[in-house]
Amino acid sequence: MHPLITARELAALLDGGRTARLLDVRWRLDRPDGRSEYLEAHLPGAVYVDLDHELASHGRPEDGRHPLPTRDALESAARRWGLRAGDTVVAYDDAGGLAAARAWWLLSRAGVADVRVLDGGLSAWTREGLPLEEGDVVPQSGDIVLHDATEGIADIDDAAAWPGRGVLLDVRAAERYRGQVEPLDPIAGHIPGAVNLPISALLSDGLLRSPDELRAAFEAAGATQNTPVAAYCGSGITAAHAALAGVVAGIDVTVYPGSWSQWSNSPGRPVATGAEPGDLSA
Template sequence: MAQLITPAELDDLIRAGAVRVLDVRYRLDRPDGSVEHLEGHVPGAVYVDMETELSQHGRPEDGRHPLPSTKGLQAAAHRWGLRDGDTVVIYDDDRSLGASRAWWLLTRSGVGDVRILDGGLGAWRAAGLPLETGPVVPEPGDVSLAPLAEPVLSIDGAAALAASGVLIDVRAAERYRGEVEPVDPIAGHIPGAVNLPTGAYMDGERFRDAASLRALFATVGVTEDVTAAAYCGSGITAAQAVFAAERAGLRLGIYPGSWSQWSNTPGRPIATGAAPAEVTAGV
């Protein structure tokens, strides 16, 4: 269940000592948010590293941010101080993109109460609530994580879904159209995929309300009886779309290999233009 929490509600939980807070600041142009974390974070928040804790490194054809192993994620969660039964609140400072990846991994690994801070760090500051500086090193936790509770799409599964269901590309429209590609080896999108960028789900730094999100997903054909999934550049920001879908009462899977895997795999067709499959060519 996609749950948001307000700054005031989080402040109450912190004062009661009844929450574990995770700071997942990450941006494509600034993947290491640890410096910003040290300069100011929600009191008690532990910094979570996207590159080493919420993903693992593999070959180029695996994508830039493959999912971590259950063992690796559990070791990271122990470092964060997580214990079975904890309430966990996650935030970042960029449209909950990094926070959603952590939310998705933890909820799908069996952690029952995981929430995202509505509005992120900016909302915390705007509420006039205090920041803490320096590192946070909690006592090691002992949470038990399970293997992911839902299947994720393989590259072949993504290709099949684009033809039989709805595959959403959440990257910026110009990347989807193939006009620019700042990171991956070739520009374009998976043939048949539709575009619904990350910013569409948000009102500034906050998620739109459930009714608005439900109507938004309907514009690309996602309804309760349609099988759908999302992909992005490297598998991180697609989780934001999953959170938004759950907030709207819908289900959305993830293709974690995303465009970074697709564009590094020889023989995969490429579409460009604003239509799902306007022009295609081989990788």
């Protein structure tokens, strides 16, 4: 199943009478709670998803800022959203798919067969002149059964060893990778051996680039179909978007959910700075 759906494709699907569960995953670092914007205007029938509390758990600083939710917690949230077995699920946001990709990544690994991201999100929908509605949507509780998500996930030790056998992508902005700034975590820099591929390089006007363009961007960073590839970001949100782009490009991307927020809060983990990957033996 292709992980993206365009606004026109989604509108045609809904007009054709097919049921789709729409998830509004509006979240940004500077505005983590998008509920007020959701209540003002959202796709008809869309349910608000609280990324911080439904697509993540919370623990100690050394767990990172957005640890994965347990299976039970994710299943409970998915049932609140009205999900049932066999549903087509479409997640969207207003930030180029960066938050919606987290929902796609988690649900697809937990056993939801048909889950997609609306390419371009809310902006793409409104550009097509398609309708919005206001207020809250409270669907009938679903009965979806999820399984533990285990595939395509790296832990902190996997991330440390990954550059020795493949390519570890740091998809944060270049200045954070280089260690010039760090607005959120206690230490600036990157995991030794990681290669920088800013997530912005995979987007154009809020849309994912074409498969050929995505493939070229990955390959420029050394990530190919024949190379083990993993990605991390600040706290595991944007890295899921890199995995989404990887599917479109035909490249399997494992995600390190703890990302820099976990690494930088774990005593004894080495840190590299500057524009180069850094010393693997550090």
